[in-house]
Amino acid sequence: MSHIKIDHPSLYILAAELWYKLRGITCIRGKGMEHRLVESPVLIVCKRGAGQLKLDLEDYRIRGDAVHFARPGQTIGIEVEAGQEIEVYLIRFDVLNDSGAKVDYPVTGELPVHHNVQTILLSELMFSCWEQDEPLERLRAQSAFQELIYRLLGNIRRLPESHSRAAHERTKEFIDSHYYQNLSIELLAGIAELSPKYYVDLFKKTYGLSAIDYMTEVRMNHAKLLMLQSEARLKEVAVQVGYSDEFYFSRKFKKEVGVAPSVYIKNRRRKIVAYTPSILGQLLALNMTPYAAPLHPKWTAYYYRKHRASIPLHLSAYRFNRDWPANIEALRHSSPDVIICDDGHLQQAERKELEAIAPVFTISCQDDWREQFKMTAEFLNASQEADVWLNNYERKAARARERISRELGGDALLLISIHKRRCYVSPLRGMREVLYEDLQLNMVPRRVELCGYEQAVSTEQLAGLEADRILLNVCQEPESLGYWKSLQMSRPWQDLKAVRKNNVYMISSDPWREYSAYACLRMIDDLLLHIHGNRPNVIWN
Numbered sequence: 001m002s003h004i005k006i007d008h009p010s011l012y013i014l015a016a017e018l019w020y021k022l023r024g025i026t027c028i029r030g031k032g033m034e035h036r037l038v039e040s041p042v043l044i045v046c047k048r049g050a051g052q053l054k055l056d057l058e059d060y061r062i063r064g065d066a067v068h069f070a071r072p073g074q075t076i077g078i079e080v081e082a083g084q085e086i087e088v089y090l091i092r093f094d095v096l097n098d099s100g101a102k103v104d105y106p107v108t109g110e111l112p113v114h115h116n117v118q119t120i121l122l123s124e125l126m127f128s129c130w131e132q133d134e135p136l137e138r139l140r141a142q143s144a145f146q147e148l149i150y151r152l153l154g155n156i157r158r159l160p161e162s163h164s165r166a167a168h169e170r171t172k173e174f175i176d177s178h179y180y181q182n183l184s185i186e187l188l189a190g191i192a193e194l195s196p197k198y199y200v201d202l203f204k205k206t207y208g209l210s211a212i213d214y215m216t217e218v219r220m221n222h223a224k225l226l227m228l229q230s231e232a233r234l235k236e237v238a239v240q241v242g243y244s245d246e247f248y249f250s251r252k253f254k255k256e257v258g259v260a261p262s263v264y265i266k267n268r269r270r271k272i273v274a275y276t277p278s279i280l281g282q283l284l285a286l287n288m289t290p291y292a293a294p295l296h297p298k299w300t301a302y303y304y305r306k307h308r309a310s311i312p313l314h315l316s317a318y319r320f321n322r323d324w325p326a327n328i329e330a331l332r333h334s335s336p337d338v339i340i341c342d343d344g345h346l347q348q349a350e351r352k353e354l355e356a357i358a359p360v361f362t363i364s365c366q367d368d369w370r371e372q373f374k375m376t377a378e379f380l381n382a383s384q385e386a387d388v389w390l391n392n393y394e395r396k397a398a399r400a401r402e403r404i405s406r407e408l409g410g411d412a413l414l415l416i417s418i419h420k421r422r423c424y425v426s427p428l429r430g431m432r433e434v435l436y437e438d439l440q441l442n443m444v445p446r447r448v449e450l451c452g453y454e455q456a457v458s459t460e461q462l463a464g465l466e467a468d469r470i471l472l473n474v475c476q477e478p479e480s481l482g483y484w485k486s487l488q489m490s491r492p493w494q495d496l497k498a499v500r501k502n503n504v505y506m507i508s509s510d511p512w513r514e515y516s517a518y519a520c521l522r523m524i525d526d527l528l529l530h531i532h533g534n535r536p537n538v539i540w541n
Contacts, residue, residue: 018103019096022145025127026090026481028078033088034508035077035298036476040092041105042076043148044068045123049086052079052208054297060110061206062088067119067152069107075298081208089123093145113155122148167192168206171199172214179218180242185211219243220256221309227265234261257310259287272380273331275341275354277303277317279363281516282376283340286385291336294327298476301510302522328353340376369430373517393521397438400524404439404531412444414467414498418474421483422456425465430515434523435471459492469503470496471530473512505530 023040032051044053046062053060054077055070062068062078070076080086095105113119122144129141171188188211189199203211219241226237238249254260271291274280277300280293284307294317295304308314313334316323324347331339336358344365354360361379363372370390377386415435417427425445426432435441444465474484487493498504507530511522 017097018105019098020146020149021094021096022126022130022142023092023094025092025123025130025141027127028086028088028090030080030085032078032080032086033076034476034510035075035301036481037073037075037298037478038070038092039072039478040094041072041107042070043089043091043093044070044076045089045091045119047087047089047120047123049080049084049088050205051081051084051086053077054079055109057297058109059208061208062086065114066110066112068110069105071105071108074108075296077297077301079208089127091123091126091145091148111152113152116151116155118151119148119155122151167194168199168203171203171211172207175211175215175218179215179222180240182242183215216252216256217309220253223249223253223261224257224264224310225312227261232265234265237261259289263287264289270338271334271336273313273315273336273339273358275315275327275339276345277514278342278372278516278519279340279376281511281514281518282363282373285373285389285517285521286377286380286382288380288382292331292334301508324350328357331357340379342372368433369515369517369520389517393517396521397524400528401439401441404441404527407531408442408469410442411468411503412442412466413469413471414444414462414465415471416457416462416473418472418480418484418487420475420479423459423462423487424455425457425462428513428515430520430523431512434520434527438520439524439527459487459490459496463492463496467496467498468501469505470498471505471507471527473507473509475509 027047035054044062045067046064049062051062053062053068054075055068056074060066060068076090078086078088095103097103126141126144126148129137129144132138171192174188174191175183185196185200189196192199194202200211203214207214209217223237223241226232226240234250235246238244238246241249243249243252250261253264257264272283272288274283274290274293277294280290280300280303283290284303289307289310291311292313292315293303293307293311294300295308295311295314296317297304299317313330315327315330328350331354339354339358339360340363341354341360342363342365346362351360351362363375365372367375373390374383374386377383413435415426415431417424419427426435426443436443444467474480493499507526511519511526
């Protein structure tokens with residue numbers, strides 16, 4: 001975990017030399033927030049609750065005695081522990097010099113401060129005034145923001161080395177370097193100079209998982225690295241990561257990773273590159289973990305969270321592989337056996353560079369996901385595994401179709417997406433095929449081919465579809481979020497039948513925008529979570 005990357009005196013100098021201008025404030029309530037891109041500096045203040053904050057690849061604990069800063073170009077995600085809720089303010093601002101020009105604010109990460117109720121009161125005042133959208137109230141919000149910055153800088157807390165957080169950092173580092181030993185809670189608590197009970201509770205609150213779970217995670221990550229060695233034997237791997245019983249290690253590995261060690265070793269002997277996220281989705285459905293794949297906490301959130309420790313080489317996943325030259329360079333030094341990609345976003349120069357590194361197998365985007373999945377499996381000599389997976393998928397889709405239809409009755413379901421300042425109906429292939437074909441739901445419009453991603457619809461046209469329920473995906477970037485916020489306040493939106501009945505369900509871009517076998521399975525799971533026995537989770541920002 002990293003903190004503010006400049007010293008405290010420099011913060012005071014910045015406060016004196018620069019001008020801070022409030023640009024907007026959002027309150028995140030409930031179960032958290034999926035990753036979104038920020039285009040201006042953001043100050044994150046926790047009003048209540050606790051959770052995990054992800055700034056790009058860095059993890060932080062959200063709590064009352066610290067605030068956090070994000071810089072433009074970073075992504076922000078908030079995760080809340082099961083059964084918990086949180087309330088957090090995201091305060092967007094610009095930093096200007098004396099001539100009025102924007103400057104790059106050099107502060108990012110965590111700023112420890114003394115817990116001060118005034119911080120919360122000022123944030124609440126800013127939010128209330130800003131929401132009124134009147135000049136004088138906006139001026140008052142600006143004034144509160146200046147006061148907030150002043151108080152935060154005045155309340156910076158220098159943490160002594162004996163602080164319990166520093167003590168937990170010591171034990172965390174001890175686990176990192178002594179994971180192969182027989183480590184007990186009593187030993188770790190002794191290192192932290194805390195009672196075992198207090199140590200256990202505080203570790204979980206600080207890092208979001210228990211000390212034992214963290215130790216298991218470290219051990220499994222080292223085991224995966226050892227398994228990459230061709231001469232590695234399972235018994236030796238178990239001993240080297242702290243398990244004297246190789247059978248217990250095997251059970252533990254399968255529980256944590258999802259496949260048995262023997263299957264993992266077999267899959268990893270061949271260094272396969274999943275060059276695009278959809279290929280990663282096909283491989284995971286075959287229980288194959290690639291050597292390299294595009295991973296990022298926003299662009300491929302689920303894969304990053306679940307598989308980042310299993311995939312040694314992380315390629316850029318930023319906006320349809322915009323960083324492909326950097327990916328080429330990384331692959332050139334890793335000597336992969338084969339590169340699998342789809343032809344949807346592959347540039348000619350990019351393909352030529354890839355072919356100079358390893359054989360390239362290309363999947364046609366013209367085929368549906370089932371054909372793409374079977375072609376991938378055939379290439380990897382896993383056709384039998386693919387057939388088993390597809391049969392299981394069809395059975396699951398049939399059961400889900402019955403459950404969802406029973407829950408919805410005859411209700412008409414509409415799928416829309418908001419991007420920038422427009423609404424699109426059933427915009428992507430995976431969305432359409434799962435809802436219209438695999439689940440055979442009562443969708444509107446009846447003929448999905450009439451609406452595509454390039455065809456926007458107005459709220460008046462949405463009203464004409466008379467949907468009883470709406471699945472809504474909002475692109476997590478500032479312009480789309482701003483439009484969604486204003487749309488919720490508009491009369492045409494509020495008059496929609498589904499909105500009046502509180503039947504609007506927010507769905508995430510991950511998995512609904514991916515086109516792969518694994519993504520389609522996750523779409524069904526996600527829809528069951530929203531529809532079957534759950535109330536809608538409309539977000540009112």
